[in-house]
Amino acid sequence: MPRDNKTPLIQKIAKQAYITYKGFKSESNGDNNLLPDRHSELLSLVTAIRAADLKIPPRKAKASPGASGPQNPPVTYMHICETEVFSMGVFLLRTGASIPLHDHPGMNGMLKVLYGKVSVRCFDKLEDPPSVSLPQFDPPLAPPQTASVRRSVLRTSAEYSEGSGPCLLTPLRHNLHQIDALDGPTAFLDILAPPYDPDDGRDCHYYRVLHAEGEGEAGGRNREEGEAEETWLLEVPQPEDFWCGGEVYPGPTVSV
Numbered sequence: 001m002p003r004d005n006k007t008p009l010i011q012k013i014a015k016q017a018y019i020t021y022k023g024f025k026s027e028s029n030g031d032n033n034l035l036p037d038r039h040s041e042l043l044s045l046v047t048a049i050r051a052a053d054l055k056i057p058p059r060k061a062k063a064s065p066g067a068s069g070p071q072n073p074p075v076t077y078m079h080i081c082e083t084e085v086f087s088m089g090v091f092l093l094r095t096g097a098s099i100p101l102h103d104h105p106g107m108n109g110m111l112k113v114l115y116g117k118v119s120v121r122c123f124d125k126l127e128d129p130p131s132v133s134l135p136q137f138d139p140p141l142a143p144p145q146t147a148s149v150r151r152s153v154l155r156t157s158a159e160y161s162e163g164s165g166p167c168l169l170t171p172l173r174h175n176l177h178q179i180d181a182l183d184g185p186t187a188f189l190d191i192l193a194p195p196y197d198p199d200d201g202r203d204c205h206y207y208r209v210l211h212a213e214g215e216g217e218a219g220g221r222n223r224e225e226g227e228a229e230e231t232w233l234l235e236v237p238q239p240e241d242f243w244c245g246g247e248v249y250p251g252p253t254v255s256v
Contacts, residue, residue, distance in 0.1 A: 009048060009049055014256050016045055017193065020034060020038040020041075021108065024108065024194070050162065051162075054249070055251045055252075059092070073243055075097055076244065080251070080254050081254045087192050087195035088190070094185055098179065099178065099179040101176060103125075106194075107194060107202060108170050112188055117161045119159050119179070119180040122174035122176065122177045123174075123207075124152060124228075134149060137210045148234055149210065153228045155173070156174065208233065
């Protein structure tokens with residue numbers, strides 16, 4: 001079968017994402033029901049994408065980035081496409097910017113760096129057995145805050161660049177993550193399936209890592225799969241120093 005070299009790679013990704021995630025349902029006692037061959041094909045396509053395929057020139061670090069403001073957000077987003085099955089776009093982070101720790105309820109995701117470098121810390125929520133009691137935190141929590149504490153595990157802490165494969169998340173694995181720009185500006189392709197939808201129980205929640213008395217900071221080094229570290233998270237409002245602006249997507253038109 002002849003290879004299709006005329007269709008833009010981002011269009012192929014959109015088509016395969018729709019095929020891969022159509023009919024997806026998160027199981028209550030498991031992760032998901034994605035077909036491995038379809039997911040593998042999508043992973044292969046996403047691994048190959050580069051900034052040039054989207055006509056996005058890499059941005060250089062400014063000598064003095066300046067303070068964030070209404071006209072200078074720390075993070076911007078280029079919308080590419082969205083259906084009821086998945087959403088796809090590009091996040092662009094200024095030097096030193098972060099996307100705070102947040103979740104993706106009942107969702108799958110792929111993050112592929114286009115240029116620059118990011119650090120990604122991935123957490124999983126844990127179900128609390130009735131016997132689990134909260135430790136003493138430093139600094140202490142106010143009594144009303146204890147209802148918003150979640151037991152979790154730091155699953156991985158790793159760096160990704162243009163040459164790295166995608167960072168993946170599923171409804172149960174790596175579903176919470178924090179993304180930090182390293183060594184200058186960075187951009188990454190982001191696919192979520194299904195998209196956020198507060199009316200369907202998929203709103204974005206933010207969290208802060210808590211530190212028990214006498215405990216060191218979580219995620220202080222690269223953490224490989226299998227080196228899980230239990231920790232505690234506090235659900236918090238969207239941090240005041242984080243917001244996301246919009247930019248026009250300059251790449252090939254995508255239709256699904």
